Amino acid sequence: MYLKNCWYVAAWSKDVGRELRAETFLGENIVLYRQEDGKPVALEDACPHRKLPLSKGNLIGDTVECGYHGLTFDCSGKCTDSPTQRGMTPRRAVVKSYPVVDRYRFLWIWMGDPDLADPDKIFNIPNFDDPSWGKTDGGVMDIDCHYLWVCDNLLDPSHVAWVHVSSFAGAGTDDEPLNIDRHDNGVVVSRWIEGKPPSPYYAKLVRFEGNCDRLQHYEMCMPAIGVNKSVYTPVGTGGYDKPQVEDTFINISYNFMTPIDENRTRYFWFQHRNDHAEDREVSEYMNDGARMAFLEDKEVLEDVHKGMKHAVTPHIDLGLDAGAKAFRLMLERTIRAEGAAEAAE
Known part of the structure; x- marks a missing residue:
């Protein structure tokens, strides 16, 4: 139904900041936010434990904490903390991460194979920086x-x-x-x-x-x-x-x-x-x-x-x-x- 190995506009860049923003693109639930240095992040909006949306959790520094049992994920989707069983984090405690890029005042998201996500393939807008x-x-x-x-x-x-x-x-x-x-x-x-x-x-x-x-x-x-x-x-x-x-x-x-x-x-x-x-x-x-x-x-x-x-x-x-x-x-x-x-x- 959808072409996935390509860049889509996810948001106006100005509209994504230091808060967890729940979105759905191509039928997939995604949470957007920015790290403390301004770098945008897009993760699957579902904790792998019981699928509570991560967007209902907390942004702590550059990581997202699930609001159910505190599983915490970094920008790559890797679980960095599991408070109820520290030292025994399940290997499957991972969420999908999506490449995202700021360009032309937009935040662009790649919905397909992340290894193919080349920013040079973002749609070109001629004269965008021409002051005339x-x-x-x-x-x-x-x-x-x-x-x-x-x-x-x-x-x-x-x-x-x-x-x-x-x-x-x-x-x-x-x-x-x-x-x-x-x-x-x-x-x-x-x-x-x-x-x-x-x-x-x-x-x-x-x-x-x-x-x-x-x-x-x-x-x-x-x-x-x-x-x-x-x-x-x-x-x-x-x-x-x-x-x-x-x-x-x-x-x-x-x-x-x-x-x-x-x-x-x-x-x-x-x-x-x-x-x-x-x-x-x-x-x-x-x-x-x-x-x-x-x-x-x-x-x-x-x-x-x-x-x-x-x-x-x-x-x-x-x-x-x-x-x-x-x-x-x-x-x-x-x-x-x-x-x-x-x-x-």
Whole structure:
């Protein structure tokens, strides 16, 4: 069901500190915390004795003490103390430890084989440290649906014409043809819409007057990372093979879906733009607008999840679903290959 040998966003880095934080990712219960030196830790959230969540225990220095009988575990998951039988700690008194890394303001977790956890495989965000690019604070929300419904939605430029009428919609988003491209790690659904007014969300952000050429670039990368790029440029200057002109406005919405379980998804996001870098008012406007739009998505996707899970008649696909179907097939094949490799070991 899930791709495990990869990095998922576990939390905003700022939200994990010197307290035991209970989470569930990919159906596995995990406790997060930071050591005294700030290094993040992720352990299985279950004492091996009677499976009381370690998150209900105590953080003592850099170790976690179970709140039932005091078994204590270090950041590697090794039991360092067993007060009721010191000197006779069971060899099986071990909890699973997960690699975790701080990067791009996020805490990333590796859910698979820890020996394969290479931080260089964390999704790359170009221009993140470029001071000429502005960032929003971003956000996080839980959506009561399977994570692939969120992925489908982020590979569907057409839904904005109906779901996001006051923000991302605009002329051409309902009927302009879509292009689909595949790469080694994902799928891109895109189109240039030429000579039309900018969408309501972007009308206040572009630096030129009148109509525009607009790119909708909807990309999904494994395991579940959406890159939605919006490009606005004066009429006649847009197109796949045309160079960027001075007034081009680019906004990239980075979307990170971490499955909680088969019915819930944790959705992280932030926007990254090539203009108004230090303008806090612009950042807040964009952040508020994005959150409003994602709440609109949440309402739709939770009903889609329930409708598809409890369907009593067959569903149909439309042409606009081609990108989502291509991504699902790519992901399914990769998950199968990962499982086969594990079985062969």
